[in-house]
Structures are given as C-alpha cells and as structure tokens.
Amino acid sequence: MALFENEVRKQLTEILNEMKDDVKLVYFTQQIECPMCREASMFVNEISSLSEKLSQKTYNFVTDKTVAEEYGVDKIPAIVILDKDGTDLGIKYYGVPGGYEINSFLGTVLEVSGHGEEIPDEILNEIKSVKNKIDIKVFVSLACPHCPGAVSTSHRLALENENIRAEMIDSNTFPYLAQRYNVTGVPKIIINEKYELTGAHPINSFLEIMKKIEQEQ
C-alpha cells in the first residue's frame, strides 16, 4: 500500500512542480533494527517519484558506513538534502517528515531548489556573517503544529550559511535522544549542545544565540 493517498499525492505533485533547480535526497536506512525505516523508505521513494527534479539515493547505514560518516549521519532513518550541485548544505531529517512536518520538508526542498521566500536584507546579512560552526538540533513531534516553523527557520539558516548545520529529530523515533536532551516540550531547539530554545522562535532568537557563541570565542 502506498504511503500517500491519492489526494495528498496530487497536492504534493502540484507543490513540487514549483521547484526551480534539482534537489537530491540522500537517504540512509537498514533492513533490521530500525522500526521507522520501512515508512521512511516508502516516503523517500514515493516523494522522489513525484517530480523529475527530485531524486534520491539510498545507502545502507551499516555497509555504506563511510558515506554516512561523510555526511555526518549517526542514526537512521536519515534524509540529507543536497542542492543541484550535490553540495551538502548541512540540512537533515532524522525520522520521517510525516504529520505536520511534511510542510517543513516541502518548504525546505523548495528553498533548496531556489524557490525561497525573501528574507529582509538586514537579517540576511546577519545570517551570512556568522563565522562560528553552528549545530542546530530541532526536536519535534509530528502532531505539533508549531514545529515545522522551527524546522524551516533552522534549515533556512543552514541554507544561507555553510557554517550552520541544522537537523530535525523526531522525538518519538529517537526517544533516547529526547531523554538525553530533556525534551519534554516541542519544538525544542538545541544549539551547539549548550543553548536551548523551546517553542516557535523568530530567526532573531537564533541569531542572538549565535552572537553569544561568537562572544565566547
């Protein structure tokens, strides 16, 4: 049985039609000991079949270990989003982008394809001027309507500056991580393992933390 119902498939096709450049999904999975990998595989296969501009390459997390390391993938299911030149932008999904998260996934794919919403120049300049290595983890639950906003914002930051990397982590797929980071409310945003934001935040809140990180250096 297909993951996307006909109506959803039709809408997804229409949305992906807006893509400008090609986008490539690099997907890491394995056959055993990964309860969500079956749905994730269906997701990656089905969504990439809906647009000629969206392709996918599947790797086995165990046998293709070196590739996983190259992309910094340390758990599965993982989807890495690359631009038309195959550049790793530091944008990842850990878990299936289901529920509300389908919206952040489509938004990110469109933005990576060059169909993004404009950011005011003054804010864009601030993003571009971040010089430190920034690692953003956004913990979500798929039933959370505020979460895609936090994921989109962090992915946009990663897209605009190569020093910034951002990943979505589904708390229900990775409960041990949710526990390790004390996630009891989503979205929960962890920046460089040290700073935390809970709830939906404007780009500005992310930038303020990045400024703090710069001052610490």
Added chain:
Amino acid sequence: MEFKLSAASFVSEKNFLPLDQSALYDVFIIGGGPAGLTAAVYCMRKGLSTGIVVKSLGGQVADTSDVENYMGYRHISGVDLVEKFREQVHQFPIGYDEGAEVVSFSEGKIKKVVFSDGRSFSCKALIIASGKSWRRLGVPGEDRLTGRGVAFCTVCDAPLFAGKNVVVVGGGNSGVESAIDLAPLASKVTVIQNLSELTADTVLVKKLNSFNNVEFIYNSIVEEILGEDIVSGVKLRDLGTGRVSEIATEGVFVEIGLDPNSRFVPPSLELNRFGEIPVDCNCRTSLTGVFAAGDVTTVAYKQIIIAGGEGAKAALAAWDYLLKLNEEE
C-alpha cells in the same frame, strides 16, 4: 502514517513584500490572528498602503484542533482556517513580516513601531491586534523548567509524557481538555483546581470522568514547581486549611487561561486591570490614530468570528481617520 499537508501555503498566489523601513505606511497592523488578518484584507481593499507584523500566524486559532462555529464552515481545523486567512492576505502586495516581535511604539501623528531585532517602521494609523497568550503561573521554577517538564501545548507535548505521571493546573475548559488529551497516554493525571469544583463545560467533564487514571485536587494552588534539571514535583497550598504539601510528577501542564499581549504599548495608552485595551464602538483607543481589535481589547466574548469582525471595524475606522487627516492637511 498521516500527512497534515497545508497545500495552499505552497501553491497559492503570494504577492506580499518585505516590510520597508523607509516607507511611511498609512496603516500598520500588529498581530496575525483573525483580527489582524481581517484588518489587513480590509485595508488593502481600501487601497491603503499597509504593513503587518505577524508573530505567530493565526494566533490561538492555530492551536485549536476543531472549529465548528465560524460561519461558512460546519467544521474546519484551526490550522486549515488559518491557511485560508493567510491565503486571502497574501494575494495583496502588503508589507508582511512573520516571526518578528514588537517591543514598543511611539505615539504622535507619525507613529514608529520598533521590533526586537532593532528594525523600526513608520505609520499614520496603527491597529493593535496582538491577541492573547497562555497565562503563566508566575511561581518559582516555572520559567527555569519550561520545556523541561513544564508545558503549555498539550497537543504538541502529550506524546512525550506517555506512561508518566503528570499534573494539569486549571479546571476550566482548557485544563479539562488538556487532561482529556493526556489521560489516554499518561499513567496518571492529577488536575489541580483553585476552586471547589471544575468550571469546564459539562460535556467535557463527563468525558474526563470516563477515564479511571484521573484524580482531582480542589481548593488548591501551585506555589512552586520543583526539580533540578527536570520537573520532579509541585508544591501545593490548600486554600482552605493553608496546609502545604508536595506531590511527585514528571510533567506540569499550565492551563489557567490567557493574558493580553499588551506589554509593548506606551504608558499613555489606557489599559484595564487585566491589561486589555479599552476600545469604543469604532475600535478607537485612548490614543489618537491608534486602534485595537480582537482578544487584546476589552470587547466581550473572545471568538474567532468576533475578532474577525472587530478587525474589519478597526480597518474601516482607520480609513475614516486617514480621510479626515488628509482633509486637514
């Protein structure tokens, strides 16, 4: 697996522009709930140059699972209704910003609205439609442990408390709804109410009573939320006996109603004791050229359709104000 796709947000017409710091807007709208978005549509249809800042699109509507009393839709989800509002606004070349927060504005013939990121925008008329947000307890431990066991959005966070012992503070509609969402997942739910009974609608209370893992503590208030890195318990005071006790819990859901988002207004703008903005029948506030609409105002009955209607009224009142202003010049 379910996909909650907001298809229209990707394919609908988008003609809005980034807000322009060098422009003098006829009208500037603060807020992106039903009041602010309706005001935006009315202003644009009147041909006014308009800017709008939306902190959280849809406001409380985006947090509402089902809407069954907004005319034209027998049933629609909150998220879908917000999507339709957004689509209707984005068809216009309106100055639009999402995510930023307003920290202050100055009064006068030209008003200046200042954002927390330092940007500022000028306008002739201002419409405040900043709505309400969840009221906090204001007790020790609450801020420190928010996101570490203290939660405000049950639909978002309930799954993270599966098999755990949780407390819901508040016995009104939002508290009881929250307990209903938690009961099937949590091992035990304790509802703490400051009165001697629940004040939620009968249908909700009946539904909550159908679970056998829910307990109630009446006439009590939370004095402190306990825990080092994560919540471990709450300290309660019995309002009758004055006795203080502690109960162990891993989660605290605060559902004690709403507070108006009016902290950014200047002291010269009159507020009532709840922090709401008093308005007259034409949505006028105590400051000339400053209008207000929706849940942030004193207007009774906080409903989507009422907020929408007030937003329309505020826009038309601003239009009238600008007409007279132009005649004077």
